[in-house]
Amino acid sequence: MKWIKKSLIYVPDGSSGWAKTTATLPTPYLRKDGSLRVFLGFLDDFNIGRIGYVDIDPENPKVIYKVSSQPVLNIGEEGAFDDNGVVPLSIIEYENKLFLYYVGFQKGVKVPYYMFCGLAISEDDGDTFYRHSxxxxxxxTNNELFARCGVSVIRDANIWEMWYVGSIKEGWVYKDDKRLPLYQIKYLESQDGINWGFVEGKNCLNFKNNDEHGFGRPFVIKEGNVYKMFYSIRTLSKGYRIGYGESLDGVSWKRLDEQIGIDVSKEGWDSEMICYSAIFKYNNKTYIFYNGNRLGRTGFGYAILEENT
Structure with a gap:
């Protein structure tokens, strides 16, 4: 595959107190009014995330209709797993409700932070959300002490399938005296999209070398009998790049990173890294929304699959 980069779509201008910087983890949802709502994590001056959105034209994603003036999901109460930030991950429409899976951040004392997955529900097509719990x-779990987050959820034949980022027992790796997390992508199933059990998921991807130390935000689609996963590869030397893999059962994956067809630009907002991709198909077009430098500090943009141009 080959992606044709189009443009940066949105980066905060600094005028909003709760959304001062960053537009990270673009999570697209086609609303009933025909607009494409892209849920995003926005950061305040203290790098605490809250979930908002940018509404765009699905025919021409550079056209912005609206930017949320208030969060659709704020941080959790003090002491909760999400009291130091929330960002979006995956969204599913089910029985006239939207299930929004998100990362909740909590600061650590002996480790930098913890990241676990929460669920928020909307009954008004994404204008407001309330926490399921x-x-x-x-x-x-026993080996996943620091992170169980970064999820992608699809519903197939009444089975809810999840791919998530889980920390491994070694926990962390150091680079230039900075502690960086070690985590891999794992697989779980559920009957209702809410209860996923208290077992560790089946491992899906392995590191290719010692430079890799994490896989960020998987995004899974299913075409025919083939699962296709777009994920972020976190490396010590280059930061993030986007990877790609395929599977017939959702558990055993073949890494085909060389086929992804998109990389950093020579200059500009995505010249240092690309990450946190999400696929969206509209009419005869296939888009990939993604973040660039500094994990979304420079905003989010999009590319289009070459066969659609």
Missing amino acids: KAPILDR
């Missing part, structure tokens, strides 16, 4: 739907 004050606790995460993916809580820690």
